Amino acid sequence: MDDVYQLEIPTPFDVGRVNCYGFTQGGLTLIDPGPSTEQAYEELSAGLEAHGSTVADVDRILITHPHMDHFGLASRIVDESGARTVAHRDATKILTDPVAHFEQEQTFFRPFLQAMGVPEQTAQTAVGLPEAYTDYQEALAIDRELSDGDSIDIGVDLQTVPTPGHAPGSVCFIRETDAVAFTGDHVLADISPNPLLTLAPGTEDERTRSLPTYLDSLNRIRETPAEIGHAGHGPVISDLDSRVQEIIDHHQQRKERIANLIEEMGSPTAYDIMQEMFPDLPATETFPGMSEVIGHLDLLEDEDRVDIRERDGVRKYTID
Numbered sequence: 200m201d202d203v204y205q206l207e208i209p210t211p212f213d214v215g216r217v218n219c220y221g222f223t224q225g226g227l228t229l230i231d232p233g234p235s236t237e238q239a240y241e242e243l244s245a246g247l248e249a250h251g252s253t254v255a256d257v258d259r260i261l262i263t264h265p266h267m268d269h270f271g272l273a274s275r276i277v278d279e280s281g282a283r284t285v286a287h288r289d290a291t292k293i294l295t296d297p298v299a300h301f302e303q304e305q306t307f308f309r310p311f312l313q314a315m316g317v318p319e320q321t322a323q324t325a326v327g328l329p330e331a332y333t334d335y336q337e338a339l340a341i342d343r344e345l346s347d348g349d350s351i352d353i354g355v356d357l358q359t360v361p362t363p364g365h366a367p368g369s370v371c372f373i374r375e376t377d378a379v380a381f382t383g384d385h386v387l388a389d390i391s392p393n394p395l396l397t398l399a400p401g402t403e404d405e406r407t408r409s410l411p412t413y414l415d416s417l418n419r420i421r422e423t424p425a426e427i428g429h430a431g432h433g434p435v436i437s438d439l440d441s442r443v444q445e446i447i448d449h450h451q452q453r454k455e456r457i458a459n460l461i462e463e464m465g466s467p468t469a470y471d472i473m474q475e476m477f478p479d480l481p482a483t484e485t486f487p488g489m490s491e492v493i494g495h496l497d498l499l500e501d502e503d504r505v506d507i508r509e510r511d512g513v514r515k516y517t518i519d
């Protein structure tokens with residue numbers, strides 16, 4: 200990868216640094232510049248300078264998915280460089296107005312979580328984020344919206360593979376010449392990406408079925424010629440296929456564990472299952488925890504293995 204370099208940009212989040220990739224063929228292209236913080240900006244500038252460029256030289260910014268640790272800083276770079284921005288069309292609405300999207304999510308998910316058994320106060324905390332979160336991202340206008348299967352010429356052809364699941368509008372960029380994939384958070388070396396529940400693209404009253412969608416997307420990346428993964432966080436994935444298989448196996452096991460729990464517990468709510476699986480989870484972690492459990496319940500539902508009954512507005516699961 201002589202013509203690509205990696206900059207590890209700091210984030211204020213638990214995940215640690217985010218990987219930004221710089222391509223120098225055909226102008227300067229960045230994948231995922233990082234969050235909107237002063238420290239991220241300074242380290243990005245210093246990193247670019249070490250490679251003989253400045254922020255003003257950036258020609259294009261590619262966004263793998265609409266999470267603020269990846270795209271938050273892009274708007275400031277566009278202001279200084281006039282760079283063109285590229286993202287999947289399903290990510291555009293979130294990128295162009297992340298705060299409105301967040302507020303729509305709060306409106307939808309607060310009652311949804313309650314219907315899944317979460318107590319009212321916990322549901323309230325679960326959909327809230329510290330105010331400061333809105334400081335780490337700035338709205339980003341997208342110049343080119345990618346559709347499934349598009350390729351982009353950045354001096355070398357990058358093939359776009361749509362990989363929704365971890366986030367709507369997630370894409371991997373594949374460089375076929377050396378079988379390399381830039382995977383964003385779709386596949387990571389050390390972490391099993393959380394298929395977070397969110398609003399389905401273009402809707403305000405329908406959630407994604409994130410985990411079934413995510414597993415489909417894992418199979419999709421396996422069908423590409425990519426062998427090596429450069430991820431949004433952490434080290435390089437030297438064997439992309441076997442890492443994908445590991446993640447699939449992990450979800451398979453967890454799904455069976457949840458099926459067993461439902462059987463043992465009788466007719467639990469999703470929240471009952473989450474508490475059994477992750478006791479003492481802080482209320483602020485309820486949303487990712489519930490996303491994980493509901494994702495597996497969706498898989499069991501797709502396999503016709505569970506019955507869902509709603510009583511007094513609360514959904515309970517039993518094994519069929």
Ligand SMILES: [Zn+2]
Pocket residue numbers: 264266365366384
């Ligand atoms: Zn992410």
Ligand SMILES: [Zn+2]
Pocket residue numbers: 214217266268269384431432
């Ligand atoms: Zn991330």
